[in-house]
Amino acid sequence: xxxxxxxxIREWLPEYLNGMPxxxxxxxxxxxxxxxxxxxxxxxxxxxxxxxxxxxxxxxVAAIVSALPKRTRGxxxxxxxxxxxxxxxxxxxxxxxxxxxxxxARSFFNGEPTVVAVDTLRTATPGSDFMPAISFSGGVSDLExxxxxxxxxxxxxxxxxxxxxxxEVLMTGTGRQGS
Amino acid sequence: MAEGLTDPGDPxxxxxxxxWKEGDERAATALVERHAGALARYVxxxxxxxxxxxxxxxxxxxAFSSLDTFRGESSLRTWxxxxxxxxxVDRRRAMRRRREVGTLDDVDAATEYTALDGLIANEARKKxxxxxxxxxxxxxxxFLLRVNEGLSYKEIAEVAGTTEGAARVHYHNALRTVKExxx
Ligand SMILES: [Zn+2]
Numbered sequence: 001x002x003x004x005x006x007x008x009i010r011e012w013l014p015e016y017l018n019g020m021p022x023x024x025x026x027x028x029x030x031x032x033x034x035x036x037x038x039x040x041x042x043x044x045x046x047x048x049x050x051x052x053x054x055x056x057x058x059x060x061v062a063a064i065v066s067a068l069p070k071r072t073r074g075x076x077x078x079x080x081x082x083x084x085x086x087x088x089x090x091x092x093x094x095x096x097x098x099x100x101x102x103x104x105a106r107s108f109f110n111g112e113p114t115v116v117a118v119d120t121l122r123t124a125t126p127g128s129d130f131m132p133a134i135s136f137s138g139g140v141s142d143l144e145x146x147x148x149x150x151x152x153x154x155x156x157x158x159x160x161x162x163x164x165x166x167x168e169v170l171m172t173g174t175g176r177q178g179s
Numbered sequence: 180m181a182e183g184l185t186d187p188g189d190p191x192x193x194x195x196x197x198x199w200k201e202g203d204e205r206a207a208t209a210l211v212e213r214h215a216g217a218l219a220r221y222v223x224x225x226x227x228x229x230x231x232x233x234x235x236x237x238x239x240x241x242a243f244s245s246l247d248t249f250r251g252e253s254s255l256r257t258w259x260x261x262x263x264x265x266x267x268v269d270r271r272r273a274m275r276r277r278r279e280v281g282t283l284d285d286v287d288a289a290t291e292y293t294a295l296d297g298l299i300a301n302e303a304r305k306k307x308x309x310x311x312x313x314x315x316x317x318x319x320x321x322f323l324l325r326v327n328e329g330l331s332y333k334e335i336a337e338v339a340g341t342t343e344g345a346a347r348v349h350y351h352n353a354l355r356t357v358k359e360x361x362x
Contacts, residue, residue, distance in 0.1 A: 046326050048303065050327050056220045
């Protein structure tokens, strides 16, 4: 086996074997191979080496994936919290205004385009379960995760209450939440 | 087409990384499927066949744990190979401490490859292993990264902590030795 003097082509053989170069380069290598026995022999030898190291030791892709760090922890958790804080703050402040249409809070949760309708005359039903949960001082962002979850659970119960009639469209917004 | 190649229509590694960062678990599966085989072959060719699966898993766990710091200056593939290599070297070091055997350079390649004999009884393969086993550890690593995985000299230099020029010299010396031993 002698070495071909076309160094450039020889340098491309390992990549050619692994399918790496672009179409034009492949065509160039193939055209040279058609007329060069030395390079054909060298390529055959490289292929033999590659095949000698196959089969690859088995790897269990599913097992590897399940061992990977979960993306739902860390940054995603933080953005979840920020998003929830925003939702609660929005819902609570409107309730504090008094007499929010309960459909409003719901539209915030769904992240859909929001039409905020306010019945200025009514207040949220007194004595209902969610009231103690939202009687806190300080900003919503001061709450612990558990408090926010409790608050959200309490707010869920609002949906079970009769929906008040909207009397006035106050504002519109997209209600978009970070994801 | 050779094994492990990406179809031009497949999403790029960088696209899959972004999807995974956005919470798409399937992107992680696609990345593992794309690179696990080549990593296992590399780890195995470094003489760690029995531990290949474990090393490959550790490689992905480490890589995904710090994907936020991966800026993409090198390819994901090169980065994965670099992590795998470090794990293999650490393993060797720990083993050497336990057994008080020689340095990495003293590892007898022939012994490593005889461990493979039971797996494939094929004369041609044995002959190749014998020829590759005659290379120095560095030559062998460079040669196999180039031939088995198609890594460029630049990528090999990054993985093996050497220069492009040195990688080229190692490859050509290795090629000559293997040729002579296979003739
Ligand atoms: Zn030629």
